[in-house]
Amino acid sequence: MNFQLGWRNIWRNPRRTLVIMSAVIIGIWSMIFLGALMRGITDQMVRNGIATLTGHIQVHHKDYRNDPVIENSITEPEAVEATLNDILPPGSRWTPRVRVNAIASNARHSSGVTLVGVEPRREDKISFVAQAITQGRFLKPVDKNGIVVGKALADKFETKLGRKLILMSQDTKREIASRAFRIVGIFRAEMEATEKQFVFITMSAAQQMLELKKGISEISIILTDYQEVNQVTVALRTALSATDYEVQSWQELLPMVTAVLKMYDGFIFLWFLVVFVAMGFGLVNTTLMAVFERIREFGLLKALGMKPWWIIKGVLIESFFLLILGMVIGNSLGFLSIFVLPSTGIDLSSLAEGMEFAGMSRVIFPIIKSKDVITANLVVFVLGLLVSVYPAVKAARFTPVEAMAHT
Amino acid sequence: MNIVECIDIKKTYEQGQVEVQALRGISLSIKKGDFFALAGPSGSGKTTILNIIGGLDSADSGRVMVDGNVLDEMNRSQLADLRLHNIGFVFQAYNLIPVLSALENVEYVMLLQGVPVADRRQRAKTILDDVGLEDKYDRRPAELSGGQQQRVAVARAIVSNPSIVLADEPTANLDSKTGQGLLELMQEMNEKKKVTFIFSTHDHMVMDYARRLVKIRDGRVVDDQIKAR
Numbered sequence: 001m002n003f004q005l006g007w008r009n010i011w012r013n014p015r016r017t018l019v020i021m022s023a024v025i026i027g028i029w030s031m032i033f034l035g036a037l038m039r040g041i042t043d044q045m046v047r048n049g050i051a052t053l054t055g056h057i058q059v060h061h062k063d064y065r066n067d068p069v070i071e072n073s074i075t076e077p078e079a080v081e082a083t084l085n086d087i088l089p090p091g092s093r094w095t096p097r098v099r100v101n102a103i104a105s106n107a108r109h110s111s112g113v114t115l116v117g118v119e120p121r122r123e124d125k126i127s128f129v130a131q132a133i134t135q136g137r138f139l140k141p142v143d144k145n146g147i148v149v150g151k152a153l154a155d156k157f158e159t160k161l162g163r164k165l166i167l168m169s170q171d172t173k174r175e176i177a178s179r180a181f182r183i184v185g186i187f188r189a190e191m192e193a194t195e196k197q198f199v200f201i202t203m204s205a206a207q208q209m210l211e212l213k214k215g216i217s218e219i220s221i222i223l224t225d226y227q228e229v230n231q232v233t234v235a236l237r238t239a240l241s242a243t244d245y246e247v248q249s250w251q252e253l254l255p256m257v258t259a260v261l262k263m264y265d266g267f268i269f270l271w272f273l274v275v276f277v278a279m280g281f282g283l284v285n286t287t288l289m290a291v292f293e294r295i296r297e298f299g300l301l302k303a304l305g306m307k308p309w310w311i312i313k314g315v316l317i318e319s320f321f322l323l324i325l326g327m328v329i330g331n332s333l334g335f336l337s338i339f340v341l342p343s344t345g346i347d348l349s350s351l352a353e354g355m356e357f358a359g360m361s362r363v364i365f366p367i368i369k370s371k372d373v374i375t376a377n378l379v380v381f382v383l384g385l386l387v388s389v390y391p392a393v394k395a396a397r398f399t400p401v402e403a404m405a406h407t
Numbered sequence: 408m409n410i411v412e413c414i415d416i417k418k419t420y421e422q423g424q425v426e427v428q429a430l431r432g433i434s435l436s437i438k439k440g441d442f443f444a445l446a447g448p449s450g451s452g453k454t455t456i457l458n459i460i461g462g463l464d465s466a467d468s469g470r471v472m473v474d475g476n477v478l479d480e481m482n483r484s485q486l487a488d489l490r491l492h493n494i495g496f497v498f499q500a501y502n503l504i505p506v507l508s509a510l511e512n513v514e515y516v517m518l519l520q521g522v523p524v525a526d527r528r529q530r531a532k533t534i535l536d537d538v539g540l541e542d543k544y545d546r547r548p549a550e551l552s553g554g555q556q557q558r559v560a561v562a563r564a565i566v567s568n569p570s571i572v573l574a575d576e577p578t579a580n581l582d583s584k585t586g587q588g589l590l591e592l593m594q595e596m597n598e599k600k601k602v603t604f605i606f607s608t609h610d611h612m613v614m615d616y617a618r619r620l621v622k623i624r625d626g627r628v629v630d631d632q633i634k635a636r
Contacts (some may be wrong), residue, residue: 001511001518008506300502303463304516305491307484400463404498 006317013290017322020286024326024380025333027279031376032334035268036366042264043367048190049254051128053097053116053198055220056229057236058253059084062246064217070100070172073215074245080219083239088232091224095122098206099217102169104149104199109157113199115167117206126222129187129200136161136185143202147181150195151188161186167199171211179209268372276379280387287319287391298395299403308396315392316385323384327377334373338366409472410570410603411437411460416469418455418626429455430466431626437605437619439570442597444606444617452626453607454575460605461494461573462486474570491519495564495602497574502560503548509535509559510544516567534562538592554585558592565596571603572596578610590616 010017050056059080064072074080077096084094098117103110120139124130129148130138139146147165154160161183168178181201189195207213223232229249236247251258291298298311418430429452437443445453458464459471462478471478474493481489490496503512510531517527535544538558548556557577564572574593578586594616597604606613614620622630 001514004511005504005507012506296500296502297504300498300504302487303461303490303496303498304519305487305489305494306519307487310519401458404502 002314002317006314007321009290009294009314010318010321013293016286016289020282021322021326021329023279023282024323024384025330027275028327028330028376028380029333029337031272031275031380032331032368032373033337033366034271035372035376036334036338036368037364038264038268039369039372040364040366042261044190044364045257045260046250046254049257050222050250052189052191052194053099053127053220054250054253055094055126056223056226057221057233057247057249059219059221059236059240059245059247060217062244065246065248068099068101068217070170070210070212070215070217073098073212073217074219075213075215077214077216077219079243080240080245083236084219084221087235087239088221089223089225089228092221092232093122093125094219094221095119095126096203096216096219097123098203098210098212098215100169100206100210102167102199104153104157105166105168106157106159106164108159111153111156111196113153113167114197115169115206116198116200117203118200119203123200126220128189129198132187132189133185134188136183138185139200139202141202141204143184144205145179145181146184146201146205148185148187148200149183150198151186152192152195153199154183154186156196159183165199167201167209169210171209172215173211177209177211179205181205272376272379276383279380280383283319283322283384284387284390286322287315287388288394290318291315291391291395294395295398295403298398299400302398303400303404311396312389312392315395316388319385319388319392323381327380331373331377335368338368408439409436410439410441410474411435411605412470412472413456413460414470416456416459416466416471418452418459418464418466429626430459432469433623433626433628434469435621435628437603439603440597440601442594442604442616442618444608444614444620445623446608446614446620447623448609451623453623456623457573457575457605457607460571461496462489491516492567493570495567495569495572497557497560497564497572497577499576499579503556503563505548508545508547509540509551509555509562512548512559513563513566516563520567530566531562534566535559537596538562552585553581554588557581557585557589561589561593561596565600565602568600569602571605574604574606576608576610577606578608578613583612586610586612 059074061072061074088094096119100115102113102115104113118139120130120141124138133148134151139148149165157165159165163183164180165183166178166180168176171177187195207215223229233247233249240247301311413433413435416430416433420427420429433452433456445456447453455464459466460473462473462481465479473489476489478486504515507515513531513534514527517530532544535541538561540555540558540562543551543555548559551559578589581589590613593604596602606617608614617634619633621628
């Protein structure tokens with residue numbers, strides 16, 4: 001009957017109950033929706049970063065990151081490949097690459113680019129580029145002179161499929177190496193900067209052009225379970241500790257993304273706090289009003305022999321119902337508003353330049369993480385009950401004589 | 408045997424800057440099964456005595472014993488238990504819980520006592536039948552007349568089989584016919600269930616029904632008479 005009494009008590013003043021419930025609904029809804037939006041943004045940043053050649057883990061020469069020149073190459077890749085075969089979990093994929101700075105030019109334009117020499121069949125399973133071809137085709141292993149460029153670069157160079165592009169870089173003998181390639185494919189990427197930066201040729205073409213023999217610049221690894229990244233990184237580091245090669249996870253390779261992730265975690269925490277404080281004041285105020293309206297009734301209950309703890313429990317049961325109802329509706333609205341969006345996402349193309357600068361895609365797809373949903377609901381429920389303790393204790397403290405004399 | 412014993416009770420209240428002596432040394436003995444009225448004008452101290460006997464207030468000095476319990480030696484939790492199990496209350500303003508039906512209001516005391524649901528439901532129905540509200544189980548207080556609400560309050564007061572029922576001006580908000588009906592009901596409960604009724608009143612009709620009438624003025628007993636009805 002205590003639950004029955006609590007339920008009926010909250011509907012004594014339906015308008016007031018609906019007002020405070022709206023605060024809980026909007027609070028939960030915003031926490032879930034905005035949390036999902038922020039997770040969508042950060043998830044896409046990480047996916048873009050990983051897919052744009054970074055992978056989960058990379059292996060390089062220890063000086064390569066500071067100075068990405070041809071001299072700082074992995075000259076004996078077989079030893080590293082043997083270690084990878086021993087240590088990587090089943091299902092993992094990896095690919096070698098040559099990656100150096102170069103100049104791309106044609107009759108009209110020239111521009112600094114990153115020349116990436118790939119093994120087409122392995123690259124297909126690792127990075128974005130093979131699936132991102134919008135014109136022509138991706139490279140084949142036999143392509144000696146084929147090149148794949150980004151759409152933005154092709155537009156900048158006023159060129160198209162079938163046309164020539166000259167690549168120039170420094171080889172292992174510190175001489176200028178240059179070669180002509182024919183555009184066999186054009187790719188689109190999430191960010192225009194990616195389309196302008198990377199040009200792809202076959203590994204063998206790159207090694208030949210740069211006189212690299214069997215040397216490579218990096219090995220990029222994708223795991224089946226991204227949560228194993230840290231443990232696999234440590235294992236590889238230990239295995240390669242006696243060599244000149246270093247192993248880095250994507251968090252180390254993309255420090256800005258990592259920093260932004262932490263920042264977004266902070267935003268989510270702050271948003272939850274703001275929502276809760278605003279809602280908490282409303283809840284305390286409403287419950288206090290409900291308590292003061294019923295002073296005589298609390299006096300009567302104490303006169304009948306009700307202990308203070310039972311009165312506190314009664315008031316908390318009323319808050320419980322308010323919170324649970326608000327949470328059910330708020331969660332439903334939150335999930336509904338998120339599930340409406342997957343096919344369309346939120347289009348922020350008008351902010352494309354700013355989004356690219358921050359490493360974000362133009363279209364955002366919210367992602368619900370159970371941790372965020374559980375945290376939002378726990379924060380509201382537990383703290384909501386906690387703030388209701390004050391008015392509950394106030395109700396329990398009325399003396400029967402004073403309370404029943406109240407008009 | 409005395410169910411209530413008050414020995415030289417004194418009580419002073421502060422009203423703003425002024426001290427008001429509500430009770431100036433009251434001594435009373437009330438027998439078990441009595442139908443007892445405390446009468447006096449407003450401010451005479453009758454409600455104060457009732458509150459002290461009911462453990463809702465405490466005397467500044469003197470001694471109060473209720474149903475074998477010395478109230479001065481009891482803490483708040485023990486006093487709450489005494490009220491829950493030994494004392495029923497009927498107030499002037501019916502003081503029913505507005506969101507509960509008549510049946511639920513009567514059941515509520517037994518809920519606090521921990522009586523199982525089937526048992527308390529049956530007892531609540533029986534007592535409502537006894538007070539003539541057999542067709543009003545599901546009515547909320549707002550759907551009942553003043554007299555009916557007061558009958559529910561009486562049912563609630565006696566359903567837990569208390570030793571004493573304290574009734575503070577129970578007929579004050581009722582017309583004379585309804586008031587008379589209520590008094591007859593309480594008299595019947597007193598005779599059938601041997602519950603001691605203690606009234607505070609300035610209603611002559613209540614004074615007429617009482618078997619013992621103690622008059623109080625300015626915090627002192629001025630008259631004490633046993634009447635036959």
